[in-house]
Amino acid sequence: MVFLTAQLWLRNRVSDRYWRVQEVLKHARHFRGRKNRCYRLAVRAVTRAFVQCTRARRLKKRNLRMCFSFQLWISRVTAASQEHGLKYPAFILNLIKCQVELNRKVLADLAIYEPKTFKSLAALAKRRRQEGFAAALGDGKEPEGIFSRVVQHL
């Protein structure tokens, strides 16, 4: 014999609905309009808010790193190198060629707080640039197998 009455009495009923609702509404308390009070509207608003927050966290790294701070650091380093008579691309390139692996954030900080150090870095870059030019010119002699004549005429 199977008694079904007990199983029909015992159902899974929600008893903590209040707290489940409050969990969502607490994130919506500072919203505008009925979305901060009514659960049905709040759920949608809160979901959108969380999804946008997740997406923005990834974009923030991209924007802050690449666009805002990066450009700020670059402009600072450009300004500081101009003070020492060098352009930014020449400065950075020659520092890299000297195997000095300082990033732009640190270079900007040095330019602001350690002017003497930055001056020595600029001098290093300048000297490396001149050495590069001298190396590009070579000996001044012509390569083998090529002759050139200056014809004497009036």
Next chain:
Amino acid sequence: MAAAVAASALPVTFGRLVSACSRGVLRASGPGEASLWSASRRFRSQSASFPQGYVPKTSLSSPPWPEVVVPDPVEEARHHAEVVEKVNELIARGCYGRLFAVVHFASHQWKVTSEDLILIENKLDIACGERIRLEKVLLVGADDFTLLGRPLLRKDLVQVEATVIEKTESWPKINMRFKKRKNYKRKRRDVWVWHTGGAPETHLG
């Protein structure tokens, strides 16, 4: 070198053209030919000859950058040795004042002095209060001198030490993925560990 070759090619062609013209001109005139030719020859022998390797000035005969004068290597080496000796003396005496260092740690470069605080958003297996030696030092500077590493400085030159002051958890960051009308919703609560470290000391020598 390419510029020099191009420049030297030009006068040759010019010369050939001019010589052709002059030959044509001379041939046109009859009796005056010999006198003209001898006259030009005389003029040529009287003129000062160009020095060896002379290239007439054109737009390509010299490089577009201003001429650089590299100083004498022997003198430079002497000067460098002097500077290095002075710096070594200062370090040996220990009169350098406050030192700063540029350190590569946790995939960031930090400019660090004594009594500085750094926040690292990473999990490090270090207990609170432990002392750490930061080994990847890129630059060390004092008031009078700077030591630049290419790219890192030697470990026996500099010691940079730090203490882990605080190990806190970050505020809970919510990771939510949602696709509308597809019944897809995932929510995750991430909490990670933040380390706050102080860099009290940079030693030289």
